Amino acid sequence: MLRTLVPGVVLLFVVFWAGTQLNVHGNPVSLPYTSERANKTAHSGQNIGITGFELLNYFKTQVLPGLTSNRPHGVAVSSFYDSFVAYLSPDAGHKSCFPEGSTVSKLNRNVNPVTKVHSHNDYWRDLPLFEALCHGIASVEADVWLIDGSEELAVGHNQAFLDPEHRTLNSLYTKPLLRMLNEVNCLEDLQDHKYGVFYNSPETTLYMYIDFKSENGSQTYAHLINNHLRPLIDAGYLTNFNLQSKQIEWNPVTVVLTGDYPTDLKVLDGQDDDGILHTNQRFVFLDAPLYDLQPQHEQLSVVASASISQLLSNCSNSTASQSSNGLSKDEINCIRPFVAKAHAMNLKTRIWGVPNWPNNLRKQLWRQQVYELEVDVLNVDHLYEASQVF
Numbered sequence: 001m002l003r004t005l006v007p008g009v010v011l012l013f014v015v016f017w018a019g020t021q022l023n024v025h026g027n028p029v030s031l032p033y034t035s036e037r038a039n040k041t042a043h044s045g046q047n048i049g050i051t052g053f054e055l056l057n058y059f060k061t062q063v064l065p066g067l068t069s070n071r072p073h074g075v076a077v078s079s080f081y082d083s084f085v086a087y088l089s090p091d092a093g094h095k096s097c098f099p100e101g102s103t104v105s106k107l108n109r110n111v112n113p114v115t116k117v118h119s120h121n122d123y124w125r126d127l128p129l130f131e132a133l134c135h136g137i138a139s140v141e142a143d144v145w146l147i148d149g150s151e152e153l154a155v156g157h158n159q160a161f162l163d164p165e166h167r168t169l170n171s172l173y174t175k176p177l178l179r180m181l182n183e184v185n186c187l188e189d190l191q192d193h194k195y196g197v198f199y200n201s202p203e204t205t206l207y208m209y210i211d212f213k214s215e216n217g218s219q220t221y222a223h224l225i226n227n228h229l230r231p232l233i234d235a236g237y238l239t240n241f242n243l244q245s246k247q248i249e250w251n252p253v254t255v256v257l258t259g260d261y262p263t264d265l266k267v268l269d270g271q272d273d274d275g276i277l278h279t280n281q282r283f284v285f286l287d288a289p290l291y292d293l294q295p296q297h298e299q300l301s302v303v304a305s306a307s308i309s310q311l312l313s314n315c316s317n318s319t320a321s322q323s324s325n326g327l328s329k330d331e332i333n334c335i336r337p338f339v340a341k342a343h344a345m346n347l348k349t350r351i352w353g354v355p356n357w358p359n360n361l362r363k364q365l366w367r368q369q370v371y372e373l374e375v376d377v378l379n380v381d382h383l384y385e386a387s388q389v390f
Helices: 002-025 029-041 052-069 079-088 102-108 130-134 169-184 218-235 309-311 329-346 359-373 383-389
Strands: 117-119 139-146 153-155 205-213 240-242 253-259 287-288 303-307 348-352 377-382
Touching: 029 102, 029 139, 052 079, 052 102, 052 130, 079 102, 079 130, 079 205, 102 130, 117 383, 130 359, 139 218, 153 169, 153 218, 169 218, 205 218, 218 253, 303 309, 309 348, 329 348, 329 359, 359 377, 359 383, 377 383
Parallel strands: 117 139, 117 377, 139 205, 205 253, 253 287, 287 303, 303 348, 348 377
Antiparallel strands: 139 153
16 A cells, blocks of 8 residues: 555655746746736736735736736737726625725725825826826826827827827826726715825825827817816816916816917817806916916916926026036026925926936935925836835
C-alpha cells in the first residue's frame, strides 16, 4: 500500500508545482484562466473593497495583464477603460438607491480631496476623469472640438487624432458625472443639498475646465450647453452665477471655459440677458487672464490663469526659470502682484507652462508656487506624486 501511496503523493506535488510555476512565470497556458478571472472581477459590478491609488494599481497589475492577453470584442475607449467602467457599475443585488455602493464610494472612499492640484490634459490619461477622482484631484480639463454633422463635442488635443464616436465630452465626462451625482443624491431627504464626487468631502466642488479648440466659439458654446451640460443643469448640479442677485451658488461641479470661448454676454447669457436657458443664471465661468485682470472678471470668473512666460514677460529681462534652484527672488517678486490682485478679486489662481523636468526642479517649482507665490492650484501631470505632497 505504501508503494502505491508514495508515487501518488509525488505526482500530486509535481502537478501542483508545475501549475504554480506557470502562474508565477506567466506561461501563456495560464493566460485564459487569468483573463477570465480578471474579466469576471472587472465586470461583476461588485465592490472589491479598495479605493484610490490602490484601486488603480489593482486594475493595472491584476486586471490589465489578463485583458491585454485576451482583448474582448467591441472595445470602445480601451479594454482597460471599458473594464474599469464596468466595475464601477452599480452593485448587483442592491436597491436602486444605495449611495454606499456608488461609483463615488468605489473611487475615493478612503481618499481626501486634493484641491491644490489640477489634472493637466486629463483626457490623455488611461482613465480620464476617474484617475483624477481616485487621487482626490478636484480639477480636471477636457479639450473639445466641433464635429461636422454631429451634436457631440469630441475630446482630444489634436484634431487629427479625434475619435468622435467614443471619446466625446458626453462619454468621458458629463454622462459619467451625471450618473455619479445621481447615485449619491438619490435619497429624497437630500434634495435640497447636493452631494459631490468626493466621498470624504461631499461639499467640495469639482472644477471642470472646458478648453474650446474650434474657431467657432459661439457654436461650441451652444453645443456645450444644450447637448452636454443641460442634464447637469436640470438636476441642479452646476455652480451658477445669479444674474439678478449677482451671487454665486456653489454646487458639485463648476464649469470653467478656457481657450477660444465666447466673451459676448449676448452669447453667454442669451439675447434677452436672462440666462442662456431663461433661468437668470449663468452656468459657466470664464478662465480670466491672470496677467490682465479687469473689473468685469469679478462677475465672470472664479479662477484666473496664465502661463509662467506670460507673467514673466511683464518684467524686464525675465524668462521662465531653467535653474535647478527654481524661480529667482526677482521672478517671485515679478509674479506675486498678479496673484495678489486675483485674490483681492476672490479669484483662485493657476499658472501653466511651468517646467516639470528634471524632477528636483518640478518639486521646487511646486513648493515655490504654493508657499511663496500662494498660487491656489498647481498645473500637474504627475497626479500621484502631487497628491502625496499636497
